[in-house]
Amino acid sequence: xxxxxxxxxxxxxxxxxxxxxxxxxxxxxxxxxxxxxxxxxxxxxxxxxxxxxxxxxxxxxxxxxxxxxxxxxxxxxxxxxxxxxxxxxxxxxxxxxxxxxxxxxxxxxxxxxxxxxxxxxxxxxxxxxxxxxxxxxxxxxxxxxxxxxxxxxxxxxxxxxxxxxxxxxxxxxxxxxxxxxxxxxxxxxxxxxxxxxxxxxxxxxxxxxxxxx
Amino acid sequence: xxxxxxxxxxxxxxxxxxxxxxxxxxxxxxxxxxxxxxxxxxxxxxxxxxxxxxxxxxxxxxxxxxxxxxxxxxxxxxxxxxxxxxxxxxxxxxxxxxxxxxxxxxxxxxxxxxxxxxxxxxxxxxxxxxxxxxxxxxxxxxxxxxxxxxxxxxxxxxxxxxxxxxx
Numbered sequence: 001x002x003x004x005x006x007x008x009x010x011x012x013x014x015x016x017x018x019x020x021x022x023x024x025x026x027x028x029x030x031x032x033x034x035x036x037x038x039x040x041x042x043x044x045x046x047x048x049x050x051x052x053x054x055x056x057x058x059x060x061x062x063x064x065x066x067x068x069x070x071x072x073x074x075x076x077x078x079x080x081x082x083x084x085x086x087x088x089x090x091x092x093x094x095x096x097x098x099x100x101x102x103x104x105x106x107x108x109x110x111x112x113x114x115x116x117x118x119x120x121x122x123x124x125x126x127x128x129x130x131x132x133x134x135x136x137x138x139x140x141x142x143x144x145x146x147x148x149x150x151x152x153x154x155x156x157x158x159x160x161x162x163x164x165x166x167x168x169x170x171x172x173x174x175x176x177x178x179x180x181x182x183x184x185x186x187x188x189x190x191x192x193x194x195x196x197x198x199x200x201x202x203x204x205x206x207x208x209x210x211x212x213x
Numbered sequence: 214x215x216x217x218x219x220x221x222x223x224x225x226x227x228x229x230x231x232x233x234x235x236x237x238x239x240x241x242x243x244x245x246x247x248x249x250x251x252x253x254x255x256x257x258x259x260x261x262x263x264x265x266x267x268x269x270x271x272x273x274x275x276x277x278x279x280x281x282x283x284x285x286x287x288x289x290x291x292x293x294x295x296x297x298x299x300x301x302x303x304x305x306x307x308x309x310x311x312x313x314x315x316x317x318x319x320x321x322x323x324x325x326x327x328x329x330x331x332x333x334x335x336x337x338x339x340x341x342x343x344x345x346x347x348x349x350x351x352x353x354x355x356x357x358x359x360x361x362x363x364x365x366x367x368x369x370x371x372x373x374x375x376x377x378x379x380x
Contacts, residue, residue, distance in 0.1 A: 003361065003364060006361075007357070010356070010357045013353065014349065014353040014354075018349055021342055021345030021346050021349050022345070024338045024341065025338050025339045025341075025343075028338055077263065077277055079260050079280075079284075107288045107291060107292075108284075109284030109287055109288050111277045111280040111281050111284060114267075190257065190260065192260070192264060
């Protein structure tokens, strides 16, 4: 190895050390964005705050507890709007690509810091549940009426102590043997640039069998 | 005979009452809608200011707590509005605006403070980097000079021997 080779080696080492010394200042000027994905997590938990024992067979007069939680990974604080909706399987299909057409019954408006988690208990129940004979247009259903001719209607949904009048009814689901309704939670967020709420492509919900009512 | 004008007046009054009640209700609904628009705007502008402060590097967790309280009041206000109780809805919308209060101004203050702190930190970082670079360049140059001198001394110190071809 001659002197010229040693000189080149010294120059390379000096440049590397210089870059290391200048890296704090360079980091403030050069931003490395686009590395992390921006998203929100949204989930429901059962009454023990774990993912089990979700209410399924429900009846009038009983109250049921679940938890709705969300986590913010949007790299900034977010203003979320959680809309609670109730309807039958035709009205609510748990499709995350579009929000349900029904008006929300209950709303949570929450501001969640970046990488923070928000959660809230939700207590719900039903009242004024009735069955109607749709073929014979009678409110009082006799034992002789086939179950396929019967429609089960819910007039009131109670969420966190507040009573919400609803117009929800469902007919007998012969495939799954039950009268099924859905309680859905949609996640929206406030878009500062658009100055409006936009659906955040997150829907979670419960399928509820009201045959016991 | 005098009873006819009285009857006419009473009828006219009834007619006016009938016409005015829906008008008053509609006007009241418009007022409530206006209150909601105003409340939402107050909340949104406070949130935008908090985001600016956060982007500048400020800790906004306290402000977010206050906005959360305001959000709860607004949800409650919408519930009462949908239930047809405009008065309670109005009261909760007012509570929401009170909860937002000075959040916007405080966020602006936090943002200014964070920007000033950020600028000072930037200057300090750049200064430290420049000093570091100078120290490294000078040190390397000195090491190079010392190395070069020792290398030459070593090379010049070598005494080449001429081998004899005679055996």
